[in-house]
Amino acid sequence: MGQMRQMRQMGQMRQMGQMGQMGQAFPSHNSHASHYSHSSLGPGPSCSILLFCMKFTPAKTPIQSLTLEELQSKFREMGQPAYRAGQVLEWLYAKRVKSFSEMTNLPAGLRGQLDAEFGFDLLEPVRKLGSDDTTQKFLFKLADGSLIEAVLIPASPALYGEGSDRRTLCVSSQVGCAYGCKFCASGLDGFSRNLHAGEIVAQFLKIEELSGERINNVVFMGMGEPLANYDNLLRAITILNSPWGIGLGARHMTLSTSGLAPMIRKLADQPLQVRLAISLHGATDAVRNQIMPVNRKFPLAELLDACAYYCERKTQRITLEFILIEGINDSLEQATTLGKIARRLDAKINCIPYNAVEGLAWVRPSLRRQDAFMNALERTGADATIRREKGHDIEAACGQLRLQVKREESA
Numbered sequence: 231m232g233q234m235r236q237m238r239q240m241g242q243m244r245q246m247g248q249m250g251q252m253g254q255a256f257p258s259h260n261s262h263a264s265h266y267s268h269s270s271l272g273p274g275p276s277c278s279i280l281l282f283c284m285k286f287t288p289a290k291t292p293i294q295s296l297t298l299e300e301l302q303s304k305f306r307e308m309g310q311p312a313y314r315a316g317q318v319l320e321w322l323y324a325k326r327v328k329s330f331s332e333m334t335n336l337p338a339g340l341r342g343q344l345d346a347e348f349g350f351d352l353l354e355p356v357r358k359l360g361s362d363d364t365t366q367k368f369l370f371k372l373a374d375g376s377l378i379e380a381v382l383i384p385a386s387p388a389l390y391g392e393g394s395d396r397r398t399l400c401v402s403s404q405v406g407c408a409y410g411c412k413f414c415a416s417g418l419d420g421f422s423r424n425l426h427a428g429e430i431v432a433q434f435l436k437i438e439e440l441s442g443e444r445i446n447n448v449v450f451m452g453m454g455e456p457l458a459n460y461d462n463l464l465r466a467i468t469i470l471n472s473p474w475g476i477g478l479g480a481r482h483m484t485l486s487t488s489g490l491a492p493m494i495r496k497l498a499d500q501p502l503q504v505r506l507a508i509s510l511h512g513a514t515d516a517v518r519n520q521i522m523p524v525n526r527k528f529p530l531a532e533l534l535d536a537c538a539y540y541c542e543r544k545t546q547r548i549t550l551e552f553i554l555i556e557g558i559n560d561s562l563e564q565a566t567t568l569g570k571i572a573r574r575l576d577a578k579i580n581c582i583p584y585n586a587v588e589g590l591a592w593v594r595p596s597l598r599r600q601d602a603f604m605n606a607l608e609r610t611g612a613d614a615t616i617r618r619e620k621g622h623d624i625e626a627a628c629g630q631l632r633l634q635v636k637r638e639e640s641a
């Protein structure tokens with residue numbers, strides 16, 4: 231992907247990010263929207279996407295996007311007592327009902343009013359893939375026809391060092407991605423739009439419902455760049471974390487970023503103790519530039535400074551993710567430099583053998599090369615693990631199932 235196109239995409243994404251806030255333009259839930267976002271964009275976003283977003287009237291706000299305070303003030307506006315907000319949230323997150331009509335302690339008229347004003351069922355399951363080690367991948371259709379993925383992983387010991395009873399959900403934060411990392415399926419088809427907070431929260435609710443499992447951890451490592459959808463992301467984290475919402479501890483949430491340095495600093499300044507993972511994938515600018523166009527905007531020195539700032543402000547260690555790609559970033563020199571970076575930040579390193587993506591040329595190094603890399607890392611004294619991908623057989627890396635289904639649809 232050319233640098234010019236990447237810059238264009240980033241500019242568009244910033245504008246889209248501004249429009250994706252609560253109460254502002256949100257693509258209409260109609261079939262034109264679906265057609266437009268899937269067929270007209272080609273391999274990357276075009277200027278027409280901005281017109282598209284402004285042209286359509288905003289759809290109903292998803293009820294799962296609202297915080298307690300917002301619902302309380304909404305009810306006050308409607309001439310209702312503020313305690314109705316607590317009732318609605320209890321139905322949503324404790325009782326997990328699927329419609330306003332089931333909220334039987336609300337007056338019937340109010341249920342009708344809420345139904346007219348707020349969206350409820352946000353995700354339609356389209357396909358599910360399971361693998362032998364019980365990693366399950368879900369493809370959902372959003373109300374505007376866009377496709378997103380979420381993956382339920384039974385255990386992620388390499389990331390968390392916890393027991394195998396932990397279930398981790400990997401959620402998407404955007405439809406597509408504008409950052410175009412060269413190893414990643416999510417960026418291959420460009421960027422469509424930010425997810426609303428409710429669409430992020432709904433991935434959690436829907437997968438607990440479909441799997442019948444309780445989810446213990448959430449990682450923002452699915453499709454999209456979470457820090458490019460900052461406001462919706464923080465809102466979703468608040469809803470997942472709050473006692474009136476899902477009640478999941480902030481330390482059970484990990485946000486992964488390709489390295490938007492200023493946004494890492496912004497995240498460091500807010501009080502939630504979410505964990506941070508950095509998609510590093512290159513230990514020098516020369517190698518990282520080859521893999522991740524974002525590095526030209528926020529080079530390593532700037533990114534690592536922002537990481538150091540995050541570590542200063544928070545009481546937890548960050549994780550550096552490093553996909554091993556043969557002949558690109560798997561040299562012993564890269565291992566040694568990566569080890570030094572991690573030691574300076576007191577960060578953990580999570581190496582992931584590259585998962586081949588159809589249409590992309592790169593390949594996973596042999597086991598022997600992976601081991602040599604890990605040995606070189608260990609010699610630096612860094613705290614490193616290698617994650618032998620769960621769900622390799624179901625194309626679990628982000629964006630791959632969506633890409634496959636979109637290719638099938640257009641064949």
Ligand code: SAH
Nearest residue numbers: 414451452454455486487488509584585627
């Ligand atoms: N945009 C964010 C979060 C989504 S991508 C970010 O870049 O961090 C999160 C992670 O998915 C990547 O860092 C990488 O660890 C993993 N990933 C994506 N494509 C992959 C592939 N082809 N093989 C292995 N891991 C992949």
Ligand code: SF4
Nearest residue numbers: 407409411414417488
């Ligand atoms: Fe986007 Fe992350 Fe994929 Fe890069 S790795 S293209 S930032 S989703």
